[in-house]
Amino acid sequence: MSNKKAVTEKETEEASTALANVAMFEEDAGEGVAMGREDIQLPRLKILQGNKVGEGQQSMPGIADGDFYNDATLDFFKGSDGIKVIPCVYQRRFLRWPAVRGTSPPIAEYLPEGPMPTTVRDVQNKDIITQEIDGSPCNNGEYLEETHNHYVLLLLENGMTQMACHSMKKTGLKPSRAWNSLVGSRVAEGKNGPFTPARYSHVYKLETFAREKDGNRWAQVNVTLDSSLIEENRVDLYKKAKDFANAVTAGEIAVKHEGEEEIPASVNDSDIPF
Numbered sequence: 001m002s003n004k005k006a007v008t009e010k011e012t013e014e015a016s017t018a019l020a021n022v023a024m025f026e027e028d029a030g031e032g033v034a035m036g037r038e039d040i041q042l043p044r045l046k047i048l049q050g051n052k053v054g055e056g057q058q059s060m061p062g063i064a065d066g067d068f069y070n071d072a073t074l075d076f077f078k079g080s081d082g083i084k085v086i087p088c089v090y091q092r093r094f095l096r097w098p099a100v101r102g103t104s105p106p107i108a109e110y111l112p113e114g115p116m117p118t119t120v121r122d123v124q125n126k127d128i129i130t131q132e133i134d135g136s137p138c139n140n141g142e143y144l145e146e147t148h149n150h151y152v153l154l155l156l157e158n159g160m161t162q163m164a165c166h167s168m169k170k171t172g173l174k175p176s177r178a179w180n181s182l183v184g185s186r187v188a189e190g191k192n193g194p195f196t197p198a199r200y201s202h203v204y205k206l207e208t209f210a211r212e213k214d215g216n217r218w219a220q221v222n223v224t225l226d227s228s229l230i231e232e233n234r235v236d237l238y239k240k241a242k243d244f245a246n247a248v249t250a251g252e253i254a255v256k257h258e259g260e261e262e263i264p265a266s267v268n269d270s271d272i273p274f
Helices: 003-027 050-059 170-184 235-249
Strands: 045-047 068-070 083-097 108-110 118-121 127-131 143-155 161-169 188-190 193-195 202-213 216-228
Touching: 045 161, 050 216, 083 170, 083 235, 143 170, 143 235, 161 170, 161 235, 170 202, 170 216
Parallel strands: none
Antiparallel strands: 045 068, 083 108, 083 143, 083 202, 118 127, 127 143, 143 161, 188 193, 202 216
């Protein structure tokens, strides 16, 4: 037997063995993976603000002010380079925070269409609660913060994806609304004419830039349209994003809010020039 033939037969045998092994793994697909919403931490896609850089570098060496990071995997991405995401679900919420904000999660969460406590805007642009839903007075300094949750698929450079939630508030509200406008203005051509495609039909790029006011400095998000899954025929990504969206909508996946850094109190969404 020639060496060439021996090598060919060996390669064929190795390939067959590999396929058999893959088949064995495939037979057990999903075993032990099924978990409920309380068993999984949905990663938060956050932006590292300047006052937290020192803390961030302890767990993520090399991260800098304005960079994005995944708070579950601790992967981080340069804010100036930007990241690409597929938006899957948008939720508007009002979070109730204690007067002195620390590491504790919010006290309560309210739907925009539901009953909410009565608030008054103070000099620091916080919506201080003055009256509870039942009409009783509130004088403890707790406040509401409008928060826009964007559930996204983060597209990594290696071709993989990560599920995450990017929350936008205060100075992030205007970019969030602009993002929603971009989503709502997409048009595709179908067999019955033009139609508005699903939120998860397009890829968007998120970048950060520095903002300053009254001695305060913070990183601000800018959102631009990147590409269309429809035009590129990326059915694989579309299906993955749709499955994620359905899971969020069905309540199978939800973000857990926690104590978060605040944008400087002296600034709010009216400070953004667009």
